[in-house]
Amino acid sequence: MTIDPALHAARRARVFEALEARGGGVMLVPAADEKLRNADNEYVFRQDSDFYWLTGFDEPQGCLLLSARAGERRFVLFVRPRDKEKEIWNGRRLGVEGATAVLLADEAHDVSALQEKLAGFLDGAATLWFKLGADAAWDERVLRLLVELRAGVRTGRRAPGAVVEPGRVLHELRLVKDQAELGLLRKAVDLTAEAHLAAMRDGWAGRHEYQVQSEIEYAFRRRGGSGPGYGTIVATGANSTILHYRAGDAVLADGDVCLVDAGGEYGLYTADVTRTFPVSGTFTRPQAELYSLCLAVQKRAVEAVRPGATIDGIHDLTVRGLTEGLIAMGLLSGTPEERIADKAFRRFYMHRTSHWLGLDVHDVGDYQVEGASRPLVPGMVLTIEPGLYVAADDEQAPAALRGVGIRIEDDVLVTAEGHQNLTQAIPKEIGDMEAVCVR
Numbered sequence: 001m002t003i004d005p006a007l008h009a010a011r012r013a014r015v016f017e018a019l020e021a022r023g024g025g026v027m028l029v030p031a032a033d034e035k036l037r038n039a040d041n042e043y044v045f046r047q048d049s050d051f052y053w054l055t056g057f058d059e060p061q062g063c064l065l066l067s068a069r070a071g072e073r074r075f076v077l078f079v080r081p082r083d084k085e086k087e088i089w090n091g092r093r094l095g096v097e098g099a100t101a102v103l104l105a106d107e108a109h110d111v112s113a114l115q116e117k118l119a120g121f122l123d124g125a126a127t128l129w130f131k132l133g134a135d136a137a138w139d140e141r142v143l144r145l146l147v148e149l150r151a152g153v154r155t156g157r158r159a160p161g162a163v164v165e166p167g168r169v170l171h172e173l174r175l176v177k178d179q180a181e182l183g184l185l186r187k188a189v190d191l192t193a194e195a196h197l198a199a200m201r202d203g204w205a206g207r208h209e210y211q212v213q214s215e216i217e218y219a220f221r222r223r224g225g226s227g228p229g230y231g232t233i234v235a236t237g238a239n240s241t242i243l244h245y246r247a248g249d250a251v252l253a254d255g256d257v258c259l260v261d262a263g264g265e266y267g268l269y270t271a272d273v274t275r276t277f278p279v280s281g282t283f284t285r286p287q288a289e290l291y292s293l294c295l296a297v298q299k300r301a302v303e304a305v306r307p308g309a310t311i312d313g314i315h316d317l318t319v320r321g322l323t324e325g326l327i328a329m330g331l332l333s334g335t336p337e338e339r340i341a342d343k344a345f346r347r348f349y350m351h352r353t354s355h356w357l358g359l360d361v362h363d364v365g366d367y368q369v370e371g372a373s374r375p376l377v378p379g380m381v382l383t384i385e386p387g388l389y390v391a392a393d394d395e396q397a398p399a400a401l402r403g404v405g406i407r408i409e410d411d412v413l414v415t416a417e418g419h420q421n422l423t424q425a426i427p428k429e430i431g432d433m434e435a436v437c438v439r
């Protein structure tokens, strides 16, 4: 992947500004490390999202430091050194020289010097910005450093006065996407659109869920994506009512709905899209009624996305719309107010409507500010994903709907004018899906 050093330098400048506004200090962000799967075989490496956002650097091990002290800003990297033998086996490394020349670090060191050098950077810093509790080895390293600095008090050393979550600064910034990020998200959406069309075309009776999954993931990788941004869900029949089901080996059958929740990752940014299509190419009448309710409410929720709106507000209107529809269909009785108050709607809709989206599928950023749902601002990206799930053993529901799960999920950018539905092109109207699901 190509690195745009100026882009990451501009992001670091904003972080430095925020650190200085909070009295300065040192931010320490570890890179992700490789994780053994078994023997000497590792899981596929995925860089830590904060580290990547700040550097564009996609190699494991080491860390970055952003030091904002006494008006001086320093960007320091600890990286794996060049190593001819290791690079033959495991791939190229940027090395210490590359960290300054390519990544524009003011100073770079071999990762093996971490323990010896870190204390010097932290000594006397007002605040250490470090995420405790994310990695036991890093926690231990940092705690040892703090103990070492405290023990040196008589020789003039001083431990930071506070350890604060770096996310307070980083995640506020990551929440509002810049143009480069939106470009990558749009690429992720393009692959995802192709993948969902492939799933609809390929999802005919007799196919296994894993075969549909392979079509989806082929579409992600074929066009330069790194693969799925989260575990691909292909859920046919009653599996569609299991929220965290993954593609298994069930066989698609006429009369079933097939729920596909799949998003491709491109440049470490992921889309997150769900479509639910009829395996036969045509929904049964009861399925179409349930689907139409979910779709109408989903479209209203997307329309509600604009600056100043809130995720809680959008969720509330979604719950209201679904509950009214469930009563109209006879799946619930009484009034919407009663069924919302006693939470009876949760029998059919048990999750939230939205989450932030970006480098992480459930992206970072506070959902509440000052005790209230946070107003949306341009540049935020969120999902809108209502669903209706009728359990297979729900004997009070009509037999024709038992084991039918529907979710419709789009990725929506907040703009100054309102919103842009990034995943609008992926068919979700019944007629449009039927035109793709030709059997």
Ligand code: GLY
Residues within 6 Å of the ligand: 230, 261, 272, 355, 361, 385, 409
């Ligand atoms: N695919 C995970 C989600 O929709 O939140």
Ligand code: MN
Residues within 6 Å of the ligand: 272, 355, 383, 385, 409
């Ligand atoms: Mn989602």
Ligand code: MN
Residues within 6 Å of the ligand: 261, 262, 272, 273, 274, 409
């Ligand atoms: Mn999803």
